[in-house]
Amino acid sequence: MMRSSQPLTGTNGRRCKEDEKLINATLRPGKRGYIIDTRSLNVAQQARAKGGGFEQEAHYPQWRRIHKCIERFNILQESLIKLVEACNDQSHNMDRWLSKLEASNWLTHIKEILTAACLAAQCIDREGASVLVHGTEGTDSTLQVTSLAQIILDPRCRTIRGFESLVVREWLQAGHPFQQRCAQSAYSNSKQKWEAPVFLLFLDCVWQILRQFPCSFEFNEQFLIMLFEHAYASQFGTFLGNNENERSKLKLPQKTMSLWSWVNRSEELSKFQNPLFEANSLVIWPSVAPQSLQLWEGVFLRWNRPSKFLDEAQEEMINIIKYN
Amino acid sequence: VENVRLLDRLSSRKAALGTLYLTATHVIFVENGSETRKETWVLHSQISSIEKQATTASGCPLLIRCKNFQVIQLVIPQERDCHDIYISLIRLARPVKYEELYCFSFNPKLDKEEREQGWKLVDLNEEYNRMGIPNNYWQISDVNRDYGVCDSYPTEVYVPKSATAHIIVGSSKFRSRRRFPALSYYYKDNNASICRSSQPLSGFSARCLEDEQMLQAIRKANPGSDFLYVVDTRPKLNAMANRAAGKGYENEDNYSNIKFQFIGIENIHVMRSSLQKMLEVCELKSPSMSDFLWGLENSGWLKHIKAIMDAGIFIAKAVAEEGVSVLVHCSDGWDRTAQVCSVASLLLDPYYRTMKGFMVLIEKDWVSFGHKFNHRYGNLDGDPKEISPVIDQFIECVWQLMEQFPCAFEFNERFLIHIQHHIYSCQFGNFLCNSQKERRELKIQERTYSLWAHLWKNRADYLNPLYRSNHSQMQGTLRPQMAPCNFLYKFWSGMYNRFEKGLHPRQSVTDYLMAVKEETQQLEEELEVLGERLANLQKSQLNYNKIKSKQQDQSKQLGLSTSNNSLANTPQEYSNDLKSFPSRSPSQGDEEDSALILTQDNLKSSDPDLSANSDQESGVEDLSCRSPSGGGCLPSEDSGKDSDEAVFLA
Numbered sequence: 022m023m024r025s026s027q028p029l030t031g032t033n034g035r036r037c038k039e040d041e042k043l044i045n046a047t048l049r050p051g052k053r054g055y056i057i058d059t060r061s062l063n064v065a066q067q068a069r070a071k072g073g074g075f076e077q078e079a080h081y082p083q084w085r086r087i088h089k090c091i092e093r094f095n096i097l098q099e100s101l102i103k104l105v106e107a108c109n110d111q112s113h114n115m116d117r118w119l120s121k122l123e124a125s126n127w128l129t130h131i132k133e134i135l136t137a138a139c140l141a142a143q144c145i146d147r148e149g150a151s152v153l154v155h156g157t158e159g160t161d162s163t164l165q166v167t168s169l170a171q172i173i174l175d176p177r178c179r180t181i182r183g184f185e186s187l188v189v190r191e192w193l194q195a196g197h198p199f200q201q202r203c204a205q206s207a208y209s210n211s212k213q214k215w216e217a218p219v220f221l222l223f224l225d226c227v228w229q230i231l232r233q234f235p236c237s238f239e240f241n242e243q244f245l246i247m248l249f250e251h252a253y254a255s256q257f258g259t260f261l262g263n264n265e266n267e268r269s270k271l272k273l274p275q276k277t278m279s280l281w282s283w284v285n286r287s288e289e290l291s292k293f294q295n296p297l298f299e300a301n302s303l304v305i306w307p308s309v310a311p312q313s314l315q316l317w318e319g320v321f322l323r324w325n326r327p328s329k330f331l332d333e334a335q336e337e338m339i340n341i342i343k344y345n
Numbered sequence: 346v347e348n349v350r351l352l353d354r355l356s357s358r359k360a361a362l363g364t365l366y367l368t369a370t371h372v373i374f375v376e377n378g379s380e381t382r383k384e385t386w387v388l389h390s391q392i393s394s395i396e397k398q399a400t401t402a403s404g405c406p407l408l409i410r411c412k413n414f415q416v417i418q419l420v421i422p423q424e425r426d427c428h429d430i431y432i433s434l435i436r437l438a439r440p441v442k443y444e445e446l447y448c449f450s451f452n453p454k455l456d457k458e459e460r461e462q463g464w465k466l467v468d469l470n471e472e473y474n475r476m477g478i479p480n481n482y483w484q485i486s487d488v489n490r491d492y493g494v495c496d497s498y499p500t501e502v503y504v505p506k507s508a509t510a511h512i513i514v515g516s517s518k519f520r521s522r523r524r525f526p527a528l529s530y531y532y533k534d535n536n537a538s539i540c541r542s543s544q545p546l547s548g549f550s551a552r553c554l555e556d557e558q559m560l561q562a563i564r565k566a567n568p569g570s571d572f573l574y575v576v577d578t579r580p581k582l583n584a585m586a587n588r589a590a591g592k593g594y595e596n597e598d599n600y601s602n603i604k605f606q607f608i609g610i611e612n613i614h615v616m617r618s619s620l621q622k623m624l625e626v627c628e629l630k631s632p633s634m635s636d637f638l639w640g641l642e643n644s645g646w647l648k649h650i651k652a653i654m655d656a657g658i659f660i661a662k663a664v665a666e667e668g669v670s671v672l673v674h675c676s677d678g679w680d681r682t683a684q685v686c687s688v689a690s691l692l693l694d695p696y697y698r699t700m701k702g703f704m705v706l707i708e709k710d711w712v713s714f715g716h717k718f719n720h721r722y723g724n725l726d727g728d729p730k731e732i733s734p735v736i737d738q739f740i741e742c743v744w745q746l747m748e749q750f751p752c753a754f755e756f757n758e759r760f761l762i763h764i765q766h767h768i769y770s771c772q773f774g775n776f777l778c779n780s781q782k783e784r785r786e787l788k789i790q791e792r793t794y795s796l797w798a799h800l801w802k803n804r805a806d807y808l809n810p811l812y813r814s815n816h817s818q819m820q821g822t823l824r825p826q827m828a829p830c831n832f833l834y835k836f837w838s839g840m841y842n843r844f845e846k847g848l849h850p851r852q853s854v855t856d857y858l859m860a861v862k863e864e865t866q867q868l869e870e871e872l873e874v875l876g877e878r879l880a881n882l883q884k885s886q887l888n889y890n891k892i893k894s895k896q897q898d899q900s901k902q903l904g905l906s907t908s909n910n911s912l913a914n915t916p917q918e919y920s921n922d923l924k925s926f927p928s929r930s931p932s933q934g935d936e937e938d939s940a941l942i943l944t945q946d947n948l949k950s951s952d953p954d955l956s957a958n959s960d961q962e963s964g965v966e967d968l969s970c971r972s973p974s975g976g977g978c979l980p981s982e983d984s985g986k987d988s989d990e991a992v993f994l995a
Contacts, residue, residue, distance in 0.1 A: 111828045113655070115648035118829035123638035132634045139919040147916065236852040297857055305851070306916040311637030312627075312838040312848045325831045330818055334751035337811045341858055345865040 022145060022152045023047055024167045024195065026159035027058075027065075030074030041080055047151040054084045055144045059137060059156035059163060061090040073157065084153070089137035091162035092130055094202070094217035100126050101218045105207040108321045128314050134162070135226050135309050138169030146174055146304050160198055161219045164191050169226050174304050180239040181293065185281055188248065192220065196264035203253045203260065220252050225317050230307045232315065236297045237305055241335075242319050244293035249320060251280055296342045346426050349374065350404065351385065352418040354845060365419065367433055370447045372409070374419070387411060390447060390724065390771040392438035397431050400424055407431060412722065412769035415844045416628065439726035443778075446724060446771040448793040455794070463798030464790045467701075467708045473503055475696070477533040482506055482566035488513050495523040497679065497715030497780045503528035505562035512562065515555025519546050521592055524678045526559050529686045529710060532693060535668040536567045539660060541686050541714065543678035544577070544584070548591040552599050560600050560672065567670045572602040574663050574671040578656055578681040580609040587676065603672075608656045610681045611649060613721075613733035619645045620734045627841050647834045653681070654742050655827055657688025665693055665822045679716050684739045686710050691743065692823045699755040699814075700804055703743075704797045707764070708775075711736060717779040722769050724777055737840075740765050744837055749825055752811045753818035757855050758839055760800070760807035765840065767796050810858035847917060 028040060048054050056076055058065055065075040065088065076086060092100075107121035122128070144152045152170075156162045168178075168191040177183035193199075201215035209216070224245045231238050231245075252260045258277025262268040283289060307313070316322070346365045351374050353359035361383070363376040372392075376383040391411040398406040404420040405427035411417070421427035440446055455463070470485075479485060483503055488510045490500050494517050504513060504527060517525040524543035531538045540563050545556060564573040577584050577594045584594045584607065597605050611619075626632070626640030641647065663669045671689075675681035687697075687710040696702040711718075718724065720731035740761050747754050747761075768776045774793025778784045800807065813819070826832045842848045 108830045110830060113651075113828050115651050115829050115834070116642055116645075119638060119642035119647065123635060123642065126635075128638070129634040136919045139916060143916045143919060233850045234852050235850060235854050236857055297852075297854060308848050308917055309919065310848050310917070311632055311634045312836055312842055314634070315835065316833065318833055322830060322833060326826055330750050330752065333816060333818060334811050337752055337813065337816075338854075338858060341810060341861055341865070345861050345868070 022141065022154065022167055022170060024159055024163050025153060025155045026163075027068060027073045027155055027157050028076055029072055030069055030077065031072045032069050034074075034077060036077070036080045044081070044151075044153055045083060047153075048083055049149065049151065052148075052150050054151040054153065055141075055148075056081070056084050056086045056153045056155075057137060057141050057144075057166065058086060058088045059091040059154070059166060060088065062088045064090070064093075068157065087140065089133070089140055089166075091133050091137055091156070091165065092126075093157075094161045094219055095214075097130060097217045097219060097222065098213075100130060101207050101221070103127075104321060108325065122316065128311070128316065130222055131225055131229060131314055132309050132311070134165045134222060135169065135229065135307060135314075137162075138166045138226070139173060139306065139309065141166050141170040142173040142304070142306075145170070160196055161202075161217070164195055164197050165219065165223045165226070167191055167195075168223060169230075172227060172230060173306065176237075176300065176302050179237055180300075181244070181290065182285075184240060184244075185284075189281075192223075193259070194265055198263035199252060199260045200263045200267075206253050221249055221320075224249050225320070228317050228319070229314055230305065233307050233313065234305050235295075236299045237301060237303075238295050239298045239300075240293050241295040246319055246323075247284070247293065255280065257283065296339045346421060346430065348422050350420040351376070352406075352420060354416055354418060360420070365421070365430070367430065367437070369437075370450065372434065374417075385417070387415065387417060388447060388770050388772065389434070389437040390440075391415070391766075391769055392434060393723075395431060395434050395438065397427065400427075409434070410624075413766045413843065414624070414627075414841050440724070441726055443725065443787060446777070448771050448774045448777065451772050451794065453794060453799070459798075460794055461790075463795040466795065466797045466801060467704050469499075469705070469709055469713055470501070472705050472709060473528075473531075476531045478503055478528075478531055482536060482568075483528060483531060483538070486510070486513065492782045495525065496782050497522055498524060498527065499713040499715075499781045503531075505566040507565060508559055508562040512555045512558045515553060516559040519551075519553035519556040520544070520678075521546060522677050524715075525556075526563060526672055527714075529673075529714075530664075530690045530693065532664050534665075535569050537570065537664040537668050538563065538567060538670045539664060539686055539689055540670065540672045541678055541682045541710075542672060542674045543682075544587060544592045544674055544676050545595055546591055547588070547593045547596065547599075549588055549593075551591075557600050560595075560603060563670055563672060564602055567668070570667070570669045572604055572669065574660075574669055575600070575603045575605045576608055576656070576660060576671055576673045576685075577606070578608045578610045578673065578675045578685050580611065581607045583612065583676075592676070606659075608652070608659070608685070610652045610656060610675075610685070612676075613680055613735065614730065615645075616649060616735065616738065617733045619649055620737070622646075623841065641836060647836070650738060650741055650745065651827075651829065651834055653684050653688060653738055654745065654825070654832075656681075656685040657692055657742070658825060658827060660685065660689035661692035661822060662824075664689070679714065680721075680733070680735045683710050683714060683716050684735065684742070687739055688742050691746070692825075695753075695814075695819045695821065698753055698819065700760065700801075700807060703756060703760075704800070708797075711739075712775060713781055715780040718768070718776040719779045719783075722776070724771055736768055737765060741837055741840065744840070745832075745834055746823065746825065747809075748835060749832060750818050750823055751809075752813065752816045753823060754809050755812045755814075756807045757809045759855075762840060762843065763800065763807070764796075772796075773799065805859075808859060810855060810862050 023044065028037070029035065044054070058075055060068070068074050076084060078086075103121070103125035104127045107118065107125055110117065110121065112118075141152050141154060144150045154163050154166045168187055171178045171187055171191070172184075175183070178187045197220065198215065199220070202217050202219055205211075205213050205216050206218075228242060228245055231242065251257065256278070257280035258268075258273040259280040261273055261277070262271055268274070284293070348362065349365040350360040350362055361376045363374055366373040366375065370389060372387045372389070374385040387409065391413055392409055393412045394410045396408040396410070398408060400406075404422045405424050407419045407421060407427055407430065409417040409419070421430060443449070473485070482505060484506050486502050486504045486508075487500070488494055489498050489502055492498070492500065494514055513525055517523040520526075521543040526540045526542040529539045529541045545553070560573060560575070564570070567573075575595050587593050595603060595605055597603055622644035623641065623646040626637060626644060629636060629640070632640070660671050660673065663671050673682050673685055687706055690706060690710070691697045694702075697706045716736070717731070720727055721733055721735055723732055743754075744758060744761055747758065767773055771777065773796035774784070774789040775796045777789055777793075778787065784790075838845075838848050
């Protein structure tokens with residue numbers, strides 16, 4: 022699986038032999054590849070007017086292009102704001118709650134992202150085909166797809182260390198612009214132009230899969246919530262900056278502590294371990310039916326009610342297994 | 346009928362070929378050829394509707410919808426056969442006599458003594474004793490011993506000590522269906538109580554001294570409070586409309602010291618329609634998130650569930666926190682009243698959150714108080730307007746509570762699902778007829794078996810591993826919040842998409858923890874045995890005895906990770922319309938069998954038309970989207986012997 026940004030085809034239908042050579046080099050003998058474009062066909066076509074575009078069939082004959090539209094990042098922030106607003110609405114009206122939830126479209130985004138990731142994973146696992154994923158810049162929906170696909174395919178990504186590596190590889194090193202995306206979150210008074218809960222959506226998708234396969238992840242929900250928090254505000258330098266270049270210029274490794282160095286201490290790690298974890302070597306296919314996707318209470322309703330009852334349940338689970 | 350195809354609901358391409366059997370009690374589909382000979386069993390009593398769809402080239406489709414939310418789609422090759430099956434099923438699914446029901450032929454091979462014991466498992470007298478009755482304020486009354494006062498009430502009712510027979514009889518004449526105020530639950534901590542009745546026949550201005558005295562008696566039975574809540578669970582408009590028909594609700598001016606309250610739960614017709622709409626949403630093929638959420642909202646289902654829950658919360662609060670007694674009624678006092686009283690009792694008393702207690706609760710507030718099981722759940726063919734998912738809603742309230750308070754219930758989700766299943770299955774006699782009187786006339790206890798005994802025998806399957814009786818969640822009252830953003834009401838896919846396993850979490854936390862607990866228990870037992878042996882050995886001091894302990898390897902039983910059951914190794918359909926499964930276009934010349942799922946709008950326009958039939962399976966068992974096997978999830982098939990019996994009883 023490869024990831025990139027959009028090819029600069031433009032209105033003239035430019036081609037680049039090196040680009041073609043590069044991605045063709047990933048093709049397995051006798052097999053074709055799939056390009057998963059996270060924009061709708063329309064949007065991809067319109068991109069040409071601004072110098073961007075998509076891979077033309079004629080130049081990439083061994084690749085089949087699939088458009089799996091994932092909403093553009095600027096829409097996502099609006100979605101988050103609406104969702105949070107719905108979660109704060111203390112009215113007792115069920116109709117109002119459901120319609121606000123629906124209007125936020127949050128779960129729609131979850132479904133879209135998971136579906137695209139499953140498709141990518143399917144290409145690889147079922148077809149044995151190479152996959153190239155890109156949107157426009159390759160820094161948002163692209164990363165959601167590639168990281169989730171790996172979680173589906175690779176059991177190592179479901180271990181704590183494996184997941185940490187995944188985040189480092191597919192989000193930090195890949196250049197997801199954390200500083201731009203996670204500056205303000207949902208309660209900001211000013212509308213930030215680059216703000217978007219892309220990483221949170223990714224974590225939410227991981228949680229959805231975790232809920233469907235509760236014994237397949239070494240980490241628990243708390244781990245994901247912790248990462249969500251640290252992406253927005255942290256005493257560690259891990260999520261600062263927009264890419265490796267900036268981090269290096271800011272001398273972050275010298276001036277700050279890494280989140281991982283703290284999380285991976287055994288006394289911290291024990292809080293994030295899933296007591297139900299049983300390592301398996303399977304590819305796990307989540308259901309993306311609406312009935313299977315739920316609102317992430319642990320994040321969105323976290324402050325609405327005492328966590329006492331769910332904490333007790335968690336404790337009990339740990340006790341049962343420890344005692345055994 | 347041979348060569349029938351059973352279609353998979355979620356993916357239209359997966360059809361199993363087999364033979365369809367109709368017996369006196371079941372419809373059975375047996376899959377051809379496979380080593381497993383997979384069977385799908387459906388009880389006639391479960392059939393809610395049968396739909397003959399337009400004949401296509403592949404045959405005549407028949408859609409069977411069940412009361413337990415199973416939906417079976419068959420394709421019969423010959424139109425004539427299809428018609429025969431359709432007509433037969435219509436008749437079989439609509440019995441006219443009780444004797445046609447499965448419970449009269451069901452034979453679990455127990456002797457007479459065991460059958461009797463089964464019926465004695467739940468004893469309401471014991472229950473009222475447990476509550477602390479009789480005492481200074483409450484007593485049992487035999488005024489209804491021959492059902493002379495109210496034929497839908499039990500023979501044994503509990504009333505305030507100061508309520509004489511004269512008062513009771515007088516009050517009953519002023520209540521719809523003669524359902525006078527009687528005790529549902531007594532909260533011994535503060536003497537507050539929950540009583541239930543039907544609506545008074547007050548019209549616009551009628552009064553009844555005895556009825557007013559009855560309410561006074563209830564109020565006085567609680568010395569800690571100087572007033573009584575009267576809760577009418579109907580919407581105000583409906584209650585007012587009833588006045589025009591000579592019924593209505595209590596006038597605060599006439600009844601001393603009452604505080605009257607409307608709760609606003611809709612009637613059985615609204616609920617029937619609500620469920621119908623929700624099931625339509627469930628039947629949508631690959632809906633978008635919006636379609637689903639909008640459809641759910643439009644059905645109003647969760648809104649109704651919340652209304653029932655809120656009423657229960659109000660009453661529980663009144664009793665536990667304010668120490669005020671509550672009289673609950675609706676119109677006839679056998680639907681909404683039952684729902685609301687049982688929810689309130691569950692919130693108040695941890696006993697009802699145990700397995701045994703829950704059975705007792707249903708027996709008390711539903712069975713004994715004359716909830717019309719026959720009419721509501723269609724044991725026999727009857728008026729379709731009487732059908733309504735009343736107890737289903739109560740059961741869902743319990744499930745919603747289980748989700749919010751995971752340690753508070755001794756039983757698990759499967760317990761609830763199986764109870765719902767058996768309310769409709771008529772495999773056991775508990776939920777037949779409309780009243781205790783009718784059941785006794787039919788001699789149900791001598792001719793059928795009790796569900797409670799069956800569930801109790803299998804209780805290991807129904808335990809909640811997180812339950813501990815000394816948990817905080819098991820102490821005293823549960824106090825759920827009411828705003829939907831504070832109490833997240835979820836769509837219960839375990840019930841309404843019960844047979845679509847692919848939609849559920851593929852690994853069950855409950856099953857895993859139960860397996861761990863079982864293993865722990867076995868290890869503890871082994872430890873004990875070994876401990877004793879060790880002690881013996883040390884006593885005898887024989888050191889040439891080798892211990893040959895053949896220890897079974899128990900650890901494999903926990904292996905959820907190893908292969909099979911729960912994990913679905915097959916991807917679902919991740920493309921847009923889930924309809925087209927293109928084969929390779931000829932020009933591509935690819936030799937691979939398995940096709941990727943692609944949709945029309947994903948492919949380039951130069952591609953040829955897509956055909957819909959490449960088989961994705963490459964030998965991996967698809968466990969995600971299959972219709973249920975006969976042995977798997979249907980409770981009537983749990984003890985396989987039962988189902989075998991049925992086939993040969995025709």
